[in-house]
Amino acid sequence: MLIYQPFHILGFFSAFPSDILNVVDIYASGYGARFGGRLSSVIDITTRNGNNREFEGALTLSPFILGVRAEGPLIDSGKISFLTSIRKSVVERAAARLIDRPVPFDFSDVFVKLHGTFGHSTRLSLTHLRTYDRGRVGEDVGLTPLAEVRWSNRAYGLRYIYLPGELPVLAELMVSYSKLDSELGPERDPIRFGSVARVNTSADVTFYGGSLDVRWGLFARTIVLSSELGGLFQNLETEKEYLTEVGIYVEPEFKLTSELRLAPGLRVHSFPSKSQTYVEPRFRAVWEKDIHQVSASVGVYHQETIGVSDRRDATTVFTAWTSVPRYLGVPRAVNATLGYGIRPGRGLEFSVEAYYKNLKNLFIAEWTAFPRLTTRLQPADGRVIGLDMRVELRTPVFYGYINYGLSSVEYEAQQTSLKLWFGTDTFRFRPGHDRRHQVNVLANTSQFGLDFSARWQFGSGLPYNRALGFDGFVLMDDAINVFEVEGSRRVIYERPFNGILPTYHRLDLSAERRFNVMGTKITVQASMLNVYDRANIFYLDVFTLRRADQLPFIPSLGIKIESE
C-alpha cells in the first residue's frame, strides 16, 4: 500500500517504527518496471510479521514519544499472528516543560498487521497504518491563514500470496486504499484543505528460474484529488478530480555470469483520464567482482499527479494536489544512473552514484503576483544532475558513515506571460526543492558498557521566493471609478526563486545502556537533540514575515522496556 507522506513532521521520525520493519529499499533513481507513476524516488518498505509463537511487547517512554508495541499469535496453532504499534509524541508537553519553551509539534501513528498462513502455499496479510501530524506556526492573529498545519495518512492493505509447491513461482494479489489529508488553518475551520486518495489493485507474479527470474504484473488504480483553497486575499477555490491509471509490466533479470546481472524491463502505463498511454522501457545492469561493483540504469517514467504550493510558504508546509491538463501529455522523466562501489576491507565501504534526469512536459504552479494559492499550472521542462557518495565503516566497536549528496535541479518555465514580464519566452530557475549539498554523518561506538551515538545532518539552503514589498492592483481597462473599484492586494516579487533559505544543520548526541532483568530487556537512553541549538526553519511566511523554527536544544532521558 502506498503512503503519501512517509515521514512525521520535521522529519525526525518515519511513519514506520523501526522495530516493525523488515526490509527498506530506497531507489533515488533508476528503479525497475514494477514501480511507476512517479518521476523521482521510491521507498519500498516491507514490514515484518508478528511473532507467531509467543507474545512480545515493548514500551517506550521519553520526553519525545510514548510507544507501545505488541505482537503474538492470535490462535494457538500459530497460523495467524498480529503485530501492532502505537506511538504518540509528547514533545509538545514533556519536552516543552523540560526546556521552558514552546515546542508546538505533535504526531502519532498506529500500525496493525495481521498475517495468516493457510496450508503450505497460501499467505494472507491485512495491514493498516494511520498517522497524524500537527505543527503550529505561530499564534493566530486573524490576518493570515497559516496558524497551523496538519496532515494525516490512512492506509489499508490486503496482500494475498500464493506459492504453488510444484512451480518456482510466487504470485501476489494486492488491494489497498491510501489517503492523505492536509489542512492549514484553525482545526475546526481550516482555510486550506488538500486531499489525495487512491484505490489500488494489482497482481504480481515472479518466476524463479535460476539464471533467469521474471517478474510481471498488472495494476488498476483510481485516484481522487481534491482541494479547497481559501484565504484572506483570495476567493475560495474548490476542485475535485477523478483519475484512473492502468498498466502492465514485465521485468526479467538475467544472471548472465556469476558477476553480471541484466534487468531489462518494460512498463505500459496508461492514463485513461488523460487519454494518454506510454511505453516505459527500463534497464539495469550490475557487475560485481571481488571488492568492486559497477551498476548502471536507464528508464522512462511518467507522473500524473502534481503537488502545488504557495509562493508565500517558503518551506512548503502545505501542498495542494492536482493533475496535468487533459490532452497536454503527462510529465515525463528519462533517468540514467551510473554507480561504483568498493569494499577495500577492514569494514570499509565506499560507493558513488551519479545520476541525470531529463524532465519534459512538467507542470508547475503558475506564477502570479496575486497573493493566492491556486491549482492553475504552467508548463515547464527541467533537468537534474547529481552525485551521491557514501563512506561506511563497520568494526566490532564502531559503526558509522558519511553520506554526501550533490544535486542541481534546473527548471525552465514556459508561462505565456514570461515574454512580457521578463523579456524572454522561457525562464530558468532553481525550484524550491533544489538542495545543492546534503551531508549525513553517523558515528556509533561502544565504550564502558555504553553505546554512544553522534549524528550530524546538513542541508544547504533551498531556493524560495523573496518579495520587494506589497502593494495593490487595479486593472485599468476602463475609465474606472476608484471610489467603487476595490482592486486586489499584490506581491511585488523579486524574480522567481531568487532567494536562498539558511542552511539546515543539527547535531544529536546520545548514550544508551541495555540491561537484562529477568528476561526483560531494558534500554535507558540519554540524549541531546540539536546540541548547539541551531534555529532551523520549519515555516516562513513571506507575506507576514512570520517564522517558526524546528526543535530547539532538548536534553532528554528515555527508557524502553521489551519483554521477550
Next chain:
Amino acid sequence: MKKDLFGKGWIIVPVLLGVVLSGCDESVGPVLGTDQAFTLYGLFNPTEDIQAIRVYPIEGRLVLTEATPIDARVVSTDLQSGIRHVWRDSIVQYISGQYGHVFWAPFKAEFEHRYRLEVERSDNKVTRVETTVPPFTEPEVLWTDPTVFDLITPVLWRRAPNLINIRVRYVSNVGIYDVDYGLNQHLFEEGQIVLVEFRADTRVILRDGFLQGITDVELYLVVISAVVTNNEWVPPGGVFNANVFVEPGTFSNVENGFGFVGAGYDTSVEWVPSDSVLQASGFQR
C-alpha cells in the same frame, strides 16, 4: 593509533562538523524592500468635476489596510497653466469591508493638457507620473452601405488618439444584446474608426427571435460606447488581462513606483439603423 583511526575515534567527526558550523547565520530576510514608494491607479477625466487616484503605499508586510491616514502628500500640476492642486485623502470602505486610500481634488481636467502627479512620502521619496488628456471628441456614425453583405457601420472618433473598452449594444424586442469590441479600432487620418459588424452581431438576435416564436423581430436602437484615451493607454500584448498585468511593471507609466495613471473619458452615441439596413439584415422595418 591505527586502530583508533578506524575505530571509536571517528565519533568526533560529526561533533567537529557541528562545532564548526554552529555559529553560521540563521537569519532570513524574505522581504528585501524597495526605493519605490507608491503604486497609483486612476485617470484624469475632463468630464468629471473631481479627479481621484487610488494610492497604495508599498509596504514591507502584507497586512489589511487600516482606516488611518497614510504618509503621503499628493500634488498635481497642470504643465500648461502651472495650476497646482493638493489632493485630499479619503479612506474608502469598499463592499468587501476592506479599506483603501483614494486621494481626490475638486477640479476638471482640461482637454489636451498635460498633468504631472507627484506622491511624496515624509522621507522625500517621490512617486511621479505624467499624462496628457486627449482632445475632445464625440463619436460620429458614418454611412452603412446596405448593398454590402456584412453591413459594416463605421463609427468615427475624430482626433481621438486611442479607444478602449469599445462596446456595442443592440436593443430589440427580443432583448438587449451587448457585443464587446475591446480595442478593435482602426487609425485613420481623421481619427479612430470602429467598424461595427452589423450583420454578424445581430445574427444571434434573429436566431433567438426565431427560437422564441417572434415572427417580427424589431431592432429599436444601436448604442456604441468607448473610452477615449491618450496614446499611453494601450495594453502590451493587445489585451487587458489581469493575470498578466498584475505583474508589477508590466503595464505601468509610473516613475519610482508602480501602477498606471491614464487620462480619458467616456463617450457614446446611439442611432437607429436605416430601413434599408434593417431590411437587408432581416429585421422588421
